[in-house]
Amino acid sequence: MYHELRLLARQQMRGEARVTLQTTVLVHEVYLRLFGGREFAWENRAHFFGAAARAMRQILIDHARARRALRRGGGLRRETVIDVQAGTTDTDPETMLLLHEKLDRLEARDPRKAQIIMLRFFAGLSIKQTAEVLDLSPSTVKVEWQFARAWLFSEMQREAGDA
Numbered sequence: 001m002y003h004e005l006r007l008l009a010r011q012q013m014r015g016e017a018r019v020t021l022q023t024t025v026l027v028h029e030v031y032l033r034l035f036g037g038r039e040f041a042w043e044n045r046a047h048f049f050g051a052a053a054r055a056m057r058q059i060l061i062d063h064a065r066a067r068r069a070l071r072r073g074g075g076l077r078r079e080t081v082i083d084v085q086a087g088t089t090d091t092d093p094e095t096m097l098l099l100h101e102k103l104d105r106l107e108a109r110d111p112r113k114a115q116i117i118m119l120r121f122f123a124g125l126s127i128k129q130t131a132e133v134l135d136l137s138p139s140t141v142k143v144e145w146q147f148a149r150a151w152l153f154s155e156m157q158r159e160a161g162d163a
Contacts, residue, residue: 001109014159046133053123064096102155113148
């Protein structure tokens with residue numbers, strides 16, 4: 001499990017020039033949240049990857065909140081871009097919190113599409129891997145990924161336009 005968590009964290013953190021949270025720290029935090037001194041028997045790969053993606057998302061959101069709190073008072077709003085296709089973000093705290101909010105909205109409307117976004121974006125899984133984890137066909141995952149990604153991009157752009 002630890003090896004798979006390191007791979008997920010490394011995929012999430014790749015290309016991050018301004019990351020202040022190290023991959024190893026992220027993996028240890030995810031591991032502690034998943035296991036926390038207790039034994040778990042995961043029902044299946046979907047259960048494990050879903051829990052890992054959710055834990056990684058929450059840790060990154062908590063980290064963004066802490067960074068934002070340190071930066072309060074700057075007065076300038078920074079324009080940022082989330083590359084949902086590649087599954088990376090520039091980790092700007094405001095952007096991560098906005099992404100978190102939009103994912104919560106998507107989850108309320110369509111939990112499966114939100115889960116696909118979390119597995120692809122936060123866990124870094126491919127279409128094929130996501131399909132295997134969710135026990136869906138790759139074509140179903142691809143169509144739902146395209147819709148969810150477009151919806152998320154539109155929501156993020158709308159929010160940036162309102163600011």
